[in-house]
Amino acid sequence: MDKEISAIQAKYEAQKIAFAPLIFQAVMALKKLGVLELMGRHYEGISIAEIIRQTGISRYGAGVLLEAVAGAGVVRYLDEHTVQLTKTGFMLHADRMTEVNLNFVNDVCYEGAKSLTGSIQSGKPVGLKKLGNWSTVYEGLSQLPDNVKESWFAFDHFYSDNAFPVALEIVFQEKPASIFDIGGNSGEWSFACCDYDGDVQLTILDLPGQLALAKRNAEARGLLPRIDFYPIDLLDERQRIPAGADAIWMSQFLDCFSEQEIRAILANVARASTPNTSIYILEPFIDNQTFEAASFCLTGTSLYFTCIANGNSKMYTLQTMTKLVQESGLTVVEVFPNIGTSYHSILKCKKS
Template sequence: MLDKKFSPERQTAFAARFEAQKIAFGPVVFQCVRYAWKRGMLQALADTGHSGLSVAEMAASGRWTEYALKVALESCLSAGVVSLRDGAYVLDKVGFCMLTDSITQVNLDFMHDVCYQGLFDLDRSLDAEQPLGLAALGEWPTLYQGLSALSEPAKGSWFAFDHHYSDTSFPEIFPDVFATAPRRIMDIGANTGKFASAALAYHAGVELHLVDLERQLAVADQTLTDAGVRERAHLHACDLLDDAAPLPAGMDLIWMSQFLSCFSEPAIASILRRVAQALGPNGQVLIMDTFWDRQQYDIAAYCLINTSPYFTAMASGNSKIYQSTDYIRLAQAAGLELLTTRDGIGYCHSLLRFGRAGAHSD
């Protein structure tokens, strides 16, 4: 586990008080910076380079009023997004990130389009351990029942967020997936079928068993068909929250990517118990996820930790971004033992490989 330090070891009381105000006014800054980005103010400053533009010069274009410019850009100034030099606003380094850094843009869209309104009910959601903020998007028990029915821009921002983090890891993990020459692979939490399609294309002799909710499997079915690999795929509609719902047996490899973080610890324990039962004699389990305790940089841990409230208010009410030690503990209780760990996959993923306890000892 990597130690995380998110503030200087020595910080004055005055500096700490300033940081506290940044938290208090965080929602205001978020909306103002987003407005300046989405409405083109930041791009206009970028186009002028180091010379910058005054409020009057920007207003003369007719794109914004002086009032809107002053409110938005002054907030951007307070956040280090822009600087003010001799009456002209100039794009600063944070503003450059807003315009060019895809992770920043994906995170900001996700927080605004998916989470922002629902997070108002975070307190009630935490108390009840139910996603009470989800009502801002639709009337479903959890977000997962409504994913394919989300309206825009929430739907686009959710999938952009999900795929931006997961897709970068796929090219790196297929040697791990096929290291034991599996013939029957089960993808639990198949989502849109992107992993299954890529795995089937990677290895012509493998068959994939996709497990997910029926509505999600309908999307995966189309993905597999479009990729021309549908004949080697088997779809199993299953509500994993049903403790009695079995999984197809005899699997050489069971794959779960960014899946278990959608569930509470008791639900994860139930899923892992059924996963262990579904393994063939020498089968293994690969779990790829974003563990905040295994990040090299604090910036990654910060983003992951602060994704957990989304799970509380919007997704399930009782899941989160876990530490790797949580998964290992729950897997051991299900009769699985950790074989290997690999970090640094994609942006922030780690890969945990498990086998049946005692099955791989000499």
């Protein structure tokens, strides 16, 4: 890119990065104050006086916010007194993926991101202390403040849930009678399986705090007779995954661990498997996305893992994950790339 732009343009791009945290918060303020929503209803343009009248913010407040985000391409001035959302502004107002990402960064990542340098140096999620006193975010998910928890799960579910309809068809081609849902979080995949097949039995394997949440959700859906709950800390190599599943499912799970930890977890999976067990890994891989924005979001998500989640994991490439599978006593027998309308691929694996 540097060869394609002038030094003056490069300097401008650098200033965008320098002021990015303030511009981000200006956008969040415009959303919270109802300005973007109001402008979205007046896509042809709206007077600043009308914005002030309908939202109750001061002339000063409207001025500094709108001027700042105009420089970032969020709004444009039609004249001195009238503003209009750009296409970028409309995405910030109405696009669900953008909303999920904004809330996740603001509520989960923002305060802790200043500790990124310390996290890189220590290999620990130093920024997590802004949310609570845990070693990893997963230990404290059930204890997060409601707004943080809501943003975390919305982010997690938005990207995985869109993959579920096609994923269910893939997994149930072999008509499994029992499925292990490893790292099942709130239980969404297990519930989807129960809805898809009236006979399948599920076991959710996760940390105790997460299992408590999944169990409450299962009880609310009347699914306790069909779902078992198996507490396990997969970072403790002494704890073994039980045998007996026809299929083992891991959805956006392995990206929560370092390469060394992934090898150990997959080796644990291999020990629990027979040659007939099908193992499915659902992940959004950096290197096989259709859209540039998706790859950009994934590399940004890696920084969340560094400073908030655990300090040592990231979003992986398909090539890296395939190598880790092969090094763990498993073989990738089929790849289902970019399934449905999601950003995910499925690796179907068997015991080597």
